[in-house]
Amino acid sequence: MNGGGRPRWKNKKASGRSIFISSLLILFLVFFIFYKEISTFILPLSTQSLSSEFSQCEVKTVEKFLWYAPHSGFSNQLSEFKTAILMAAILNRTLIVPPVLDHHAVALGSCPKFRVLEPKQLRFEVWDHAIDLLKEGRYVSMAEIIDLSSISTVVQTIDFRHFVSLWCGVSLNSLCSYDPNIQIPLLNNLRKCGSFVSGFRGNVGKCLYALDVDCRTTVWTYQENDSDGGLDSFQPNEQLKTKKKMSYVRHRRDVYKNLGPSSEAHLSTVLAFGSLFSAPYRGSQLYVDIKESPKDHQMQTLLRKIEFMPFVPDIINAGKEFAQKNIGAPFLCAQLRLLDGQFKNHWKTTFSVLKQKVEALQQKGSHPINLFVMTDLPRSNWSGCYLGDLASNVKSFKLHVLSEREEVVKRTAAKVTAAFDGIKRTHCSRQSLDVLLFVEETICSCASLGFVGTAGSTIAENIELMRKNKVCLRDDEIEV
Ligand SMILES: *[C@@H]1O[C@H](CO)[C@@H](O)[C@H](O)[C@H]1NC(C)=O
Ligand SMILES: *[C@@H]1O[C@H](CO)[C@@H](O)[C@H](O)[C@H]1NC(C)=O
Ligand SMILES: *[C@@H]1O[C@H](CO)[C@@H](O)[C@H](O)[C@H]1NC(C)=O
Secondary structure (H helix, E strand, O other), X not given: OHHHHHHHHHHHHHHHHHHHHHHHXXXXXXXXXXXXXXXXXXXXXXXXXXXXXXXXXXXXXXOOXXXXXXXXXXXXXXXXXXXXXXXXXXHOOEEEEOEOOOOOOOOXXXXXXXXXXXXXHHHHHHHHHHHHHXXXXXXXXXXHHEOOOOOOOOOOEEEHHHHHHHHHOOOHHHHHOOOHHHHHHHHHHHHHHXXXXXXXXXXXXXXXXXXXXXXXXXXXXXXXXXXXXXEOOOOOOHHHHHHHOOOOOOEEEEHHHHHOOOOOHHHOOEEEOOOOOOOEEOOEEOXXXXXXXXXXXXXXXXXXXXHOOOEOHHHHHHHHHHHHHHHOOOEEEEEEOOOOHHHHHHHHHHHHHHHHHHHXXXXXXXXXXXXXXXXXXXXXXXXXOHHHHHHHOOOOEEEEOOOOOOHHHHHHHHHHHHHHHHHOOOOOOOOOOOOHHHHHHHHHHOOOOEEEOOOOOHHHHHHHHHHHOOOOOOHHHOOO
């Protein structure tokens, strides 16, 4: 009996379990079928609890903000910043001005290879890095380096630190406190707030709209004929599709139509993009393709304004001062990028262009030739390459370099920091700002004998742009 009872008992249990499982399944099914309805029931509740958790959702402001995630090197960050200005102008949102991130502290990946960090991940890395910069006293706002006065009438801006205080309802004053009882809860709070605004909890009511599209699926356009929703000309190839086991389709989408007044995104206080990096690739733009529109004069003006955005006056003046006082004669500038990434393999080309230019100047016969050199190759490594030859030939050449130790660099760093801190109290004592690269670029824009840059270097591009816009124009330095 006992033996026979067991299976019965077992059976009963089994059938009881299967009834339980099927009802669970039905429940799930019902849940999925009515997911939309159910979620509208549940979501307002969770939104409410989030709202009370973060003061930002209660910020009663008509002001709407635009956030994005800059990354990679400075030139990249600057080009993203310009795109962000455009987006903010189109969408009439206050642009959150980010800090200058450490060189390649945050990386996107590769758009052409469809291998990029998810927007929310990227945003959170940027947030984290920005908080680190603050904590370490190394925070430098983009607005400390780039002169925003030309766009201030078109786009409202807010400093990232100010936004963080407002949005997370915290005071950053204690960030550098030595008391862990003060600092640790603050950091935890900031982390939570960062994860929230990065979109890890999804879009939250009228509070946050965190875009999750990126260059794999989207090319942003503006006022293009009938392009909204259409396919972009650049699509992943078959090989990539099979390799990734994923098919991305890239659509062109109009920024204003999809994120402007008639969209859901428009309602949100904060609109968050991921990367805003774009570059031409195979006849298309990788992520943002906003061109001059003959219909929109305001846009035309803005596009021209952001094409060239100069450094702040203190930096420009420092470059001019060095050119006048330290060099004090017409000079040639050589920008030689020799160590970083792809440039390691192009020494020969880089030097041969410089050599040609130098020889052409020698033919003209003015001696010695003044040459300003900006390079990432340490001076102790110059011997053995063309720079060594130039440096040792003191009869024909007078070489100039700028270093952090130079008085004008130190003074400028202090001045720029003070000018900014005077307006916006910083919360941790700040290390001296690194302005060397920017002053060097300005000096090169003053080089009246010409400029030789490294092909493919964004630094060289920026110098060319400064020269084109005659940043250094003075009577005694007009180009010949
Ligand atoms: C832009 O936004 C501001 C609020 O920040 C608002 O007062 C203004 O009317 C808006 N302009 C347009 C053209 O929508
Ligand atoms: C857009 O359409 C207008 C006329 O409808 C035309 O003049 C213009 O060339 C078109 N632009 C583009 C980029 O196709
Ligand atoms: C620069 O010189 C140091 C030794 O002085 C050497 O160790 C290093 O490899 C050199 N770097 C390059 C890029 O030549």
